[in-house]
Amino acid sequence: MTNRTDPAGKARPGTILGIETGSRGLSVAILKDARPLAREAARSDHGQATMLMPMIERVRAAAGLGYAELDRIAVAAGPGSFTGLRVGLAAALGLALASGVPAVGISSFHAAAGGVERWAGARLIVVLDSRRDEPFVAELGGDADFLRTPSVMSVAALDALVESAAPVLLCGDAPALERYRARDGIRVQMRAADAADVARLAADPERRFDLPPKPVYIRPPDVTMPKPA
Template identity: 35%
Template sequence: MILLAFDTAQGALSAAVLDGEEEIASLFEERTRGHAEALMPMVETVLAEAALGFADLDALAVTVGPGTFTGLRVGLAAARGIALSLDLPLVGVTTLEAIAEPVAAEADEIVLASFDARRDEVYMQAFSANGTERTEPLLVGLGDVLSRLPGGPLVLVGTGTPLMANLLSASGRPFRIADTRPQPDASAIARIAVRRFGEKDAEAFLAPPAPLYLRAPDAKLPGGRDPGEAA
């Protein structure tokens, strides 16, 4: 199976191509804006490096959030368009899963993935060392973080790590900081997607994934309406 994955949801842009479990091309760059203009050129570059075209793809994967409203729309729209035009299955992966996946944790450690959501809040999710979800993806105020954590030593990853480290240091909870990227990487997204295809048939991923919004978008339409409101 040849799978293309990409991410535009947070503070980076990345794309990767896997053939089975083997990565054959990938690109990653930190980027806080301009995802819409840069995504397809990056995808085309990655495919060229892999000596492949869109017609060679068997599946796609993309991040569904949490992330910025604009970034999520860019990635999901592109992934849905490619999947529809080529009749390909499309796997949705959360950004929290993506940053937790590369972390090497001991059997008794909990991987705590988090993003700084501003406004004294974080997006967060806890995972066992084997990747099993210990909590759902959450939007949590800093004052409530400690009460939402499972017990055990923690491994911190993501842009919310400095906030988490301050809270945990003050509480005396044992933790360490992962040496992996704090932003989603398409290579991890692709690995997660490949594992999901090993668990379910491709038909399970023919319906396009929905975005994961843990906070209502800040943007307003003319007249003050929320973009999520019905016309």
């Protein structure tokens, strides 16, 4: 691991491993000084726990790097699939512990919007798949700040928000976004969070997107705790 800073004291991009497992699939990427070295992705709703570590190892080998040569390990922290998020975060924390490389979380809202071509004058609303009829919704400002608290929203409430926000750019991977295609004043870019965007955001010199490597759920996990004996 290296300690890269510029004369002003800001962090340089460095070499970053990105991990994304909260969408309907998983992806892994390594960027060095903002340039992609290797990436792999797979579409799967299940099996991330068995697929992720071999994928990370293939990407690392393709990039020709050892884990200790990384500067950061970045992982999408959510919201998204509860099981998928836990798999990605556990892998990132385990690799960080073994290598001494710091791990950082990145919002899945920011990652999904990371490669979007902005529409001048339009509000940006990110709508992520929650596996239910109520998607995860957040509005981002010009500096990628949250203009409203991210929330779970019914389709009816989302309709009202979108209609009031026009002109509006919608992005994300929620199936509900398909209903807004071909509507006046609305543009839709279907895209899930991706490991390459996670890594790129983690390279921000001002560390604006850094989160603790912990899951961001928004709504409670679908977990039933065992009853006391």
